[in-house]
Amino acid sequence: MLGLPDLKSVLRDAGAFMRVSRALISVSFKEGVVEFATKLSEMGVEILATGKTAKLLKSAGVNVLEVSDVTGFPELLDGRVKTLHPKIHAGILANRKKEEHVKELEKHAIKPINMVVVNLYPFEETIKKENVSLEEAVENIDIGGPSLLRAGAKNFENVAVIVNPEKYDEIINELEENNGEISLKTRKTLAAEAFTHTAFYDAIIHHYLIKEFNLLTDFPETLIFPLKKLQDLRYGENPHQKAAFYKDVNALNLSVSDAKQLQGKELSFNNMVDLDAALGVVKEFENPTAVIIKHRNPCGVAVSNTLLDAYIKAHATDPMSAFGCVISLNREVNEELAEKITSTFVECVIAPGYTRTALEIFKKKPNLRLLELKTFSQPSFNSEEKSCKNITGGMLLQTKDKKRLNPNDLKIVTEIAPTKEQISALLFAWTVVKHVKSNAIVLAKNTQTVGIGAGQMSRVDAAMIAIRKAGEQSRDSVLASDAFFPFRDGIDEAAKGGITAIIQPGGSIRDQEVIDAANEYKIPMVFTGIRCFKH
Numbered sequence: 305m306l307g308l309p310d311l312k313s314v315l316r317d318a319g320a321f322m323r324v325s326r327a328l329i330s331v332s333f334k335e336g337v338v339e340f341a342t343k344l345s346e347m348g349v350e351i352l353a354t355g356k357t358a359k360l361l362k363s364a365g366v367n368v369l370e371v372s373d374v375t376g377f378p379e380l381l382d383g384r385v386k387t388l389h390p391k392i393h394a395g396i397l398a399n400r401k402k403e404e405h406v407k408e409l410e411k412h413a414i415k416p417i418n419m420v421v422v423n424l425y426p427f428e429e430t431i432k433k434e435n436v437s438l439e440e441a442v443e444n445i446d447i448g449g450p451s452l453l454r455a456g457a458k459n460f461e462n463v464a465v466i467v468n469p470e471k472y473d474e475i476i477n478e479l480e481e482n483n484g485e486i487s488l489k490t491r492k493t494l495a496a497e498a499f500t501h502t503a504f505y506d507a508i509i510h511h512y513l514i515k516e517f518n519l520l521t522d523f524p525e526t527l528i529f530p531l532k533k534l535q536d537l538r539y540g541e542n543p544h545q546k547a548a549f550y551k552d553v554n555a556l557n558l559s560v561s562d563a564k565q566l567q568g569k570e571l572s573f574n575n576m577v578d579l580d581a582a583l584g585v586v587k588e589f590e591n592p593t594a595v596i597i598k599h600r601n602p603c604g605v606a607v608s609n610t611l612l613d614a615y616i617k618a619h620a621t622d623p624m625s626a627f628g629c630v631i632s633l634n635r636e637v638n639e640e641l642a643e644k645i646t647s648t649f650v651e652c653v654i655a656p657g658y659t660r661t662a663l664e665i666f667k668k669k670p671n672l673r674l675l676e677l678k679t680f681s682q683p684s685f686n687s688e689e690k691s692c693k694n695i696t697g698g699m700l701l702q703t704k705d706k707k708r709l710n711p712n713d714l715k716i717v718t719e720i721a722p723t724k725e726q727i728s729a730l731l732f733a734w735t736v737v738k739h740v741k742s743n744a745i746v747l748a749k750n751t752q753t754v755g756i757g758a759g760q761m762s763r764v765d766a767a768m769i770a771i772r773k774a775g776e777q778s779r780d781s782v783l784a785s786d787a788f789f790p791f792r793d794g795i796d797e798a799a800k801g802g803i804t805a806i807i808q809p810g811g812s813i814r815d816q817e818v819i820d821a822a823n824e825y826k827i828p829m830v831f832t833g834i835r836c837f838k839h
Contacts, residue, residue, distance in 0.1 A: 342366055388447070391414050460488075511554045536570075549561070567672070568673030574599075582596075592609065593607045597630045714807070715833065717815075742839060749781050763794050794818075
């Protein structure tokens with residue numbers, strides 16, 4: 305063991321640049337650590353290491369001092385206690401600027417540690433394993449590791465703490481360029497990174513345990529989201545804005561974050577929100593379905609016996625708005641459908657798969673972003689799933705709109721009842737309208753949209769737009785409204801457009817006036833008793 309440093313040398317090392325003389329290494333992820341420790345040792349750095357890390361380094365010829373030799377204690381409790389000892393933590397936490405701290409180290413024969421290299425037990429990877437037990441998960445909750453990281457990060461003026469193996473080469477380069485010293489700027493950056501890592505690690509454990517212990521609530525007092533950056537995006541909502549995409553590592557349902565991009569330009573912020581909207585609609589249906597999205601709104605949705613027919617019908621809803629759209633499909637895309645899609649301008653396509661020939665056809669449009677999401681599952685709407693919106697100074701959180709209607713949920717309020725076929729079309733239209741921004745009107749025939757009016761400040765305007773977009777197709781279609789009609793004018797417009805049945809929530813103080821208008825035009829109307837606003 306090297307001799308204890310004298311008081312003057314310890315105090316000198318507490319400046320802007322700090323000489324690395326003693327490093328503690330304890331890592332679960334061991335790739336690159338042998339090379340890193342070898343370089344440190346060649347620079348004269350004394351290496352301390354815990355059990356398996358020490359064994360690995362020794363086998364590679366690195367001169368290593370085991371932590372148990374420093375503490376005088378073996379690893380205890382199946383390795384649960386290794387580094388939790390004053391000779392380790394005092395060596396990390398001592399403030400070298402305080403003479404009394406340095407004297408205390410000397411009094412107790414504790415050598416300072418000025419580099420901590422730690423990565424943690426693989427808790428996230430463990431809980432992803434199929435049928436993992438609570439016991440196995442708990443054993444992969446790291447205790448000593450986060451303590452070392454937090455101690456080193458707290459004392460960043462005197463300690464360099466490294467949690468990310470990707471930083472090994474960068475740190476070695478800096479040490480070589482500065483004759484074995486590391487800058488305060490780098491130590492600050494590493495400290496912040498360490499606290500980010502431990503916070504993220506604890507957030508994953510938190511979510512796992514509250515689920516395992518049945519402690520889930522809709523609106524907890526404190527919100528913790530373990531989000532991991534997946535990629536930088538091409539730009540934000542506009543080209544002068546920057547953007548990135550983060551994955552919620554605890555998300556249960558398949559999402560855009562699980563998709564693989566097969567070709568095309570980098571994804572932008574708008575691409576991502578449109579893809580998310582497209583998946584939200586397509587996962588509502590089990591039969592072959594095509595969804596066309598523009599600016600987060602469906603501009604065409606259809607369900608059919610074949611995916612090709614579904615796409616043709618969905619595109620026919622509003623071909624003009626479909627220019628530059630995002631398409632989601634819930635079956636494998638074949639050659640014929642690929643030809644149809646590439647005959648127009650499309651930004652993105654997401655589907656469970658593509659035939660080899662289809663992929664060759666898409667290659668002719670190299671800028672088209674092609675994404676593969678191998679399994680499409682319908683939303684489970686478990687109690688963990690929420691939707692949130694950021695506003696200045698905070699976040700709004702709500703449970704997801706999980707209500708699905710069946711014919712028994714509908715209240716017939718007009719003198720004429722809708723037919724069985726109309727009921728089926730009304731329920732299809734209702735399923736689509738809950739994905740359209742309010743005020744929203746959807747016109748449909750069978751399982752095909754024919755006109756959509758979205759995001760209007762008045763409901764009658766939304767109705768007029770949907771009818772205008774549908775043209776002659778509005779005749780004999782059914783209409784879904786995401787909220788009640790406040791006046792009869794919406795029914796008047798529906799009658800002009802040849803609408804044959806209406807589904808709406810009801811609940812207006814003028815409901816009777818609206819019902820009377822429907823009776824006047826002999827249009828059957830049903831109330832759902834719930835609305836489906838989307839803001």
